[in-house]
Amino acid sequence: MTTATPKYRNNFLKEVEANVEEGHWVKMCMQCGVCAGSCPLGPHWQHSPQKIFMMIRAGKREEVLTSDSMWMCTSCYNCIVRCPRKLPITHIMHGLANYAHRLGMAPKGQPTEAIAKLFWDNLVKTGRVNELKFSLAMYFKDGFVQGIKNAMAMQGIGLGLVKAKRLNPMEILGGHACKDKSGIQKMVAKAREIEDRRKGFSGAGA
Amino acid sequence: MADIKYAAYICSGCGIGDTLNVGALEKVATKEGKMAVVKSHPFLCSTEGVDLIKNDIANEGVTHFCIAACSRRAKAEAFAFPGNAVSRANLREGVLWVVAEGPAHDEVRQEMAEDYIRMGCAEVKKMTCPAGSANAASSRRIMVVGGGMSGMTAALAAADAGYEVVLIEKTAQLGGFANNLWKRVPFNAPHAEAQPTGVAEMTAKVSGHAKIKIHLNSTLAETAGAPGRFIAKIAQESGAVTEETVGAIVQATGFTTYDLAKLPELGGGQANVVDQAGLEALAKAADGGAIKRADGSAVKSVVFVQCAGQRGSGGNGDGSHLDYCSGHCCATSIKQATYFKDANPDVDTVVMYQDLRVPGMGEDFYRSAQKKGVIFTKAKVNKVAGGNSCRVDFKDLILDEDASIDADLVVLATGQVPTSGVNLDEWTTTVTAAESGDEAAKQKKSELQKISVLNLNYRQGPDMPQFKYGFADSHFICFPYETRRTGVYAAGPTRRPMDMFQAQEDATGAALKAIQAVENVARGAAAHPRAGDLSFPKARLEGCTQCKRCTVECPFGAIDEDEKRFPVFNQERCRRCGTCMGACPVRVISFENYSCDTVGMQIKAVNVPDEFEEKPRILILACENDAYPALDMAGIQRLTYSAFVRTIPVRCLGSANTIWITDALNQGYDGVMMMGCKRGDDYQCHFVKGSEMAYYRMSKIDDTLKQLSLEGERVQTYEVAITDSARVAKMIDDYAAQLIEMGPSPMKGFG
Incomplete structure (x- = not known):
């Protein structure tokens, strides 16, 4: 599963939809960035939820699954409360973390x-x-x-x-x-x- | 002519009687105002109070009277006396509510009220009751130019309302651009799926309508006349010319797509790069199946490039191409992306946008497309290369990095270019050059004539003046449909960029405006914004110097010239703003109830104290559309301002004649404040360029002031919006303070 994924194609998005808990929500993100602005840990991780979602759509499989971002989520639920599109962002982040873990792609020593x-x-x-x-x-x-x-x-x-x-x-x-x-x-x-x-x-x- | 008898009625209600000395006001009206009948009433707008006036009209022979009560903007229904000349003295909003309370201000307050009584009496003496036009043009037929969705909607709206419609279409078929569409953006709940265009049904309905007469393959060879009596020469392709008399015109000439060839940097003209119209053609050919490219292969991946050649971006970021957003393209691309997804969910569809703009219920449609798997990427597209495999180079604005994508097909969301005919500025320059014998200009003139839509025979040129970016409108927000040619209304994308739903709404609005115009014109009244006004400008031609200022300055092209260059008023085109009256250097233009005299006499009626009393007098000429309501609202909010001002409402600041300024300064006024609407490109003037003319004229008044050895600051112009009530009060106080510092006018005592 480590073969290069074509960029800006739907392949990785489809993989996320199929295998990640609440992953079918990712395509509904409208890139407003409210989640990124609301995250209290925002400055401390590599990619905001907004960027993670955009990277999924852009087919950046490796970068998404090896990111430390979803591991840093403290489940404060600020993003879920504020998301105008009602994406269960916290759950998606945990889903992604779990998926990365199952694939053995989580950052080493996380x-x-x-x-x-x-x-x-x-x-x-x-x-x-x-x-x-x-x-x-x-x-x-x-x-x-x-x-x-x-x-x-x-x-x-x-x-x-x-x-x-x-x-x-x-x-x-x-x-x-x-x-x-x-x-x-x-x-x-x-x-x-x-x-x-x-x-x-x-x-x-x- | 019946005998004239003057009267004044003073209301003491709303606290006027408690604060002002009404007995003294009555005395002023009798002695100085020379009113034959003077009465006061504690509640003048009540049935009883109005009956008092009606009784005097019926039994005392009162014909002309001044009502001294509230602002002329209040109680207009109660104080409507259509057979009489009536002036209003504003004691409530103009005095009671704006002069500071307490006995310290009793004297100035009473002086102010007495001046308004004097002014009201002076005004009514110069007024006559508008009689309306004896021979009103009365065609109630409505001509719709353009048979697309907007035009057909307007035609149906007018025809269903009972008006005969003449519909003109350039091509051999009704339907316009909608004929090229596979489906349209949803306009019904749940706004999730593209809907059938419905153009065939509508074409059938229009074709079968008994009240709609259709001219296909036809253009307008000439449009002459005025609202209620337009004569349209309709030229058929064959050369045959039919003549139709119509009352009003709806121009629904739509748009053309921006030329793809102008976008080579975005792959315009290259293989497998199409615009949205091109994609519709492919979708129509596919008929619901897999969409195929020109070479016959099914599209597996498609990229939509939003704002292509629009919003000053143009893909190459140099501000070339269209400067505006066409409004519909985001929803259109969403619709087109779902064409692919509906036929085959495995097709990769990427929409590259910078800001996704889906007004109305478009947000639901956007979500629906996302659910179907359309990918939206916030990106700035830098380059598109067409070919067997197209390549789109872009900057991902979320990830902040350059990237590229290959696709089978690229769709450029190009903008709408209005079909609004000839640019009148270009026309004027060309005609001037052609008249001086320039051959190239003559050639250009005939070319321009060919692209003209209406071919109006107005002296100002063959089409409507264009607003921003070549769209035929006068103001996108405040006065939609109302172009700068009375009786001609624009609807749809010729007015501003829009989608089909908005165009149809527009068409209904424009049809209603056209109906308003023909009905008012038939009664000899103004169409709008002074709807129902029966007065109209009359020129005393024996005093006219044929200077042409009125014909040039009329914002609506209402005034022509006869062979001796005297002005010829097309009353039906006139909106009664009075800009001609303000322009006339010899003051021969006037309305029955509004003239250089009605205002001039008010200015002269004010009692100007001498310089030792230290009571300056400030004249305010306030536009009755925005500034005067703002002043009224200052009163309603009980904001106080200087009691030294005397306010006269004017129809438009453009109607202010410089003689009034001279009169006021000669009279010993210390300063003049002229309050009008915002001018310039973002004007808010209800008569388009009335305020602009006023500001321009006042910029030249320095010479006059010098002759009178006065400071330039004694005449000031202000832009006042209707919401400026607090600002206007402060403006007055600041100016009053400035004048006190400057000292009294040296003209006092000579008046």
Whole structure:
């Protein structure tokens, strides 16, 4: 899928429509730029939603899918509220992020992608998020020494949470789970299989 | 002639009686105004008050009277006395509401009111009641020039309203440009799909209409006369000439497309580069199937280039080509893109625009095309190369980078060029040169005559004066359809660039204007904007010096010259603005109820205090269309201004004769303010160039002032719009302060 896409043809737009959540909205953008002006993170990312949509129409597949823009969205929904054409811009951005991730095209070391992956893996294991394990996984994602440093830095908050009974240290032993753990895992696997089949993924970029 | 008896009626309602000394006003009207009957009433516009006046007319023989109450713009229905000469003294908006409150101002306020009584009485003595024209031209037939969608719509509108219509079409077939279209931009909800043009149905309807007489293959060889009595010589291709008498004319001559050959930088003239008209032809040939190029291959990708040769861009950015936006092309390109998408959704259609302009419900149509997958790219196209595979070089304005795209077909959205006949400036220059014997000019003159649409035999030239960019209109917003030739109305793209829907709306409007004209003319009244005005200019020819100023300055070409170069008034063409009256150096032109005397006597009636009283007097001549309403509105908003001004409304500042200025200055006035509408290219003058003439004349008044050894600042001109109520109050106060600083006029006491 990395062959060059013809510029200013509909190919990539059609691909986005077929494979990206809410992607069929992209063609309805009228390029007013209200989303770009409304985004509080605007100055911090490569391309505004307006530009992303124009790049999709211009067939810039590589540039769109490797952009960091959709990963920087904080879901503040300013753009959705303000879009005169009622495009669900936040959702499109997340859809694009997911699509880039599935294709393995997300920027390397993108922290949002890493966190999202940790969160997902943590969740599907038991059907519930194990907060203790999730935090520890995050502390240690950049190696053991950095993990210890992170944990020390956060120990005040951690002990506070324990004292306030918001964090149970015993969760480290496996923690609580949904009633039918394997049922949930099967369900997720099946959904994944259906999506892969529909969008033509080969199971890569999990 | 019946005996004349003068009267004055003073209203003391609306607080006039509480603040002003009405008894003293009555005394002024009797003693100084010399009115035979003087009465006051606490509520003059009530039935009872009006009955009081009616009773005096019936039983006391009152014929001429002054109503001293509110502004002449208020209570016009209550105070309508069509058989009498009536003047109005503006005590409410002109005095009560604009002079500062409190006893400190009682004296100046009362003086102001008394002056307005004097002025009203003086005016009515010089007035006669307009009788209307005895032999009014009365043809009520309407001629429509051009048988396209606009023309046919106008013809049907007029015919369905009961008027006989003469429809003239240059080609062998009705329908005009719409005949070339595959479909039209939707004009019905939900505004999503291109609709059938409906031109065949309309052609059938027009052809079968009992009240419409159609001349095909015909042009106008000559149009003579005036509203109500135009005589049109209709020349057929065969050479036969028919004569028709008509009352009014609707010019719906449409447009031509901008010449593609003038756009070589955008691939004009090269293979597989067409304009929108060319694409319609391809779509018609495809008949709903896949659209094919001239070489027979189906189009797989198409690029639309908006604003090609328009809006001063022209693709090469040097401001050549058309300077304006033709308005319809964005929606038209959207429509044409959907031709492709409807036949085959896999065709790549890209519309390259800089600003997508889809007025009306076009936004829905735009969305509909987006849903179908038409791609809109905000881009500036720099170059198009035609050929088997066309290439479009452009700058993507969102991504800010240069790019190019290949396409099977490129469609250039070129603009509309109005079919408005001869440019009169060019005509005048050519005729002047031809008269001096220039052979080339003679040749050019006959060429110009060939492109003329109306071939009017007016002294000003054969067609209507053109407004911006060659369109035949007088003002796009304020006075649509009303051209600068009374009785000739423009509709459709000859008036301003537009789409078919707007053209049809236009046609209905123009047909109504034509009906208004023939009906008013038949009663001997003005068509518009002074609709129903029965007065008309009369010239005392024994005093005329044949200077031709009136004939030249008339904004509507209403005045011809006879063989001795005396002015001949075509009353039916006249709009009663009085620009001729303002122009006349010997003051022989006047209306029954508006003349150099009616205003001059008002100016002289004002009591001008001597220089020791420190009460300057300022004369305001205010255009009754904009400036006078603005002054009234200042009153309604209770804005105060100097009590030293005396305001006289004029029909148009163009009707202001310089004698009034001289009179006022001789009389000892300290200054004169002349308030008229905006002039120049973006004029707002209701009579097109009346205000321009006034400003021009006043720019030359310095000599007169020098003769009187007066400062130039004593006569000032101002542009005042109807919304300027706050500004106008300040303007007056500033000028009053300026005059006080300058000191009193040295002319005081000689008046």
